[in-house]
Amino acid sequence: MGTLTNKKALIIGAGAIGSFYGALLHKVGWQVSVVARSDASLVAEQGYQFESPLGDISWRPHKVYSNENNNEKFDYVVLCTKVLPSLDRAALLKPWVSDNTTIVLIQNGIEIEAPVLEAFPNNPLLSCLAFIAVTRVAPGKIVHKAFGRLKIGGYPHGNREVAQPFADALSAAGVAADVSEDIVYERWLKCVWNTPFNPASILANGADTMQMLEAPGGEAFIKTLMAEVVRVAAAAGYDLPADVVEANIAGTRAMPAYRNSMAIDYLHQRDTETEAILGNVVAVAKKHGVSVPHLETMWALIQIRNEPPRVSD
């Protein structure tokens, strides 16, 4: 099938990840605009400068919007913000979405699609997971270190006729973009890693992967957390591979020690996606009566962190 060309796309939340996938769509001839927050004027003037193993993928958006006032609609609206309770994603999407717009989420977490589906029940909805190491190092300046693979699926499942052309456009730009018939399964699979490692890293003040695995009892603890995620997934109807815990540990040990993106957000005092990655898993566990005491403890500790102090010094 031919690659889609000349589509109009809008990237909302054009940080490192958003500007990266925007670059790819731009590369295959799409007219790509962005909603940018802090870097808006600089990006409008100079565009995004990239360092990337894919070569020079620097690009300038067709338009840079810094607020919601517009009458422009798009074929694709790609939402790349963090998923935060304080961020009304439906409201972010609303000004740009027509009856014909395909909504694309490139976001982390579990059970994150429902609020968007509810707000736009008649629009095609693609849910995507990005496997990528990309960092915004300065305004408008992004370093793409490695990877870039995207897992794309219609939500809640199927809808390959919408997912495939979007995947093909990205594939044509040079990254692996695989269509999944069951993206929720893929999200649970990714949670097996993220749900334990990300919040544990925050609670241990930014611990890296090997610090977590090598602490006394650390690996056993991470495996216990992973096993809880697997049980919740199973209760929700998603049977993950029998060796998924071992495979995740082996995979982590095979890589150099590193701090995950949530740990880095935490260390830079930025908002973290704990709700989407841990809170929602604990909520699904509760709904299905699955006991997750270890995940629950991490969640409770994060809730206490988020609570304002009553004493000051």
Added chain:
Amino acid sequence: MGTLTNKKALIIGAGAIGSFYGALLHKVGWQVSVVARSDASLVAEQGYQFESPLGDISWRPHKVYSNENNNEKFDYVVLCTKVLPSLDRAALLKPWVSDNTTIVLIQNGIEIEAPVLEAFPNNPLLSCLAFIAVTRVAPGKIVHKAFGRLKIGGYPHGNREVAQPFADALSAAGVAADVSEDIVYERWLKCVWNTPFNPASILANGADTMQMLEAPGGEAFIKTLMAEVVRVAAAAGYDLPADVVEANIAGTRAMPAYRNSMAIDYLHQRDTETEAILGNVVAVAKKHGVSVPHLETMWALIQIRNEPPRVSD
């Protein structure tokens, strides 16, 4: 019975708590010396200056030792250091203890007496819990805010004939000093509060009591942790009162919000007694096959915190 007088006592670890109980023994006529670390020369010159609701209990030690080289022995050696895996308490005691010395521990935690008993199997051993709000605000300067009650017992139990005269000496100085026939029971009782609140406060970056109780799910979480401590105590042979969890919550709510001493140690980057207060409880649970997943999670997270990072930035 008559109060003991003219006894020779040595306080090891004469920080806020040690210098406070030293002041009381001095007040009733004992000859009290101290082993002081950082404040040694200042304390030798000026003694300890107190603000206290008990009146002026400022005092100057008979001698101030700053190291172990001596031939002096004492009737009572009172150990008031923190209980840390890095601190060999038997080695701290050794230079000052004769066959006739009564060893007194005024220290936190559970199962903290065994290493001392093992090193000095023939000396009377008193184990004490201090209920006190006292702070060292400057070298040699201590503010005693409130309380001071001491629970004193022979270890592992009984030995009232040794405990009572020591308690009477302190009582004569103006604090409640109660002898317990079963000090280990009293330690478990105190752990019902300390084992949940202290480490949770660290993991939540210094959270105060009301912050912990008022966070979403916070009170239920603290109660779950308390219930785990109660089950471990029961498995170890100590049946705590049926209402102990409710009573601890009510007692905490009845007081103004405050940061516990472990939280304050943590915020000042000083060593914390997590091993004595949490690690030992988890170890006893394991020994008796009691499931404590919530305590276990806190312990694992603290182990990860203590592990050095593998990446640097």
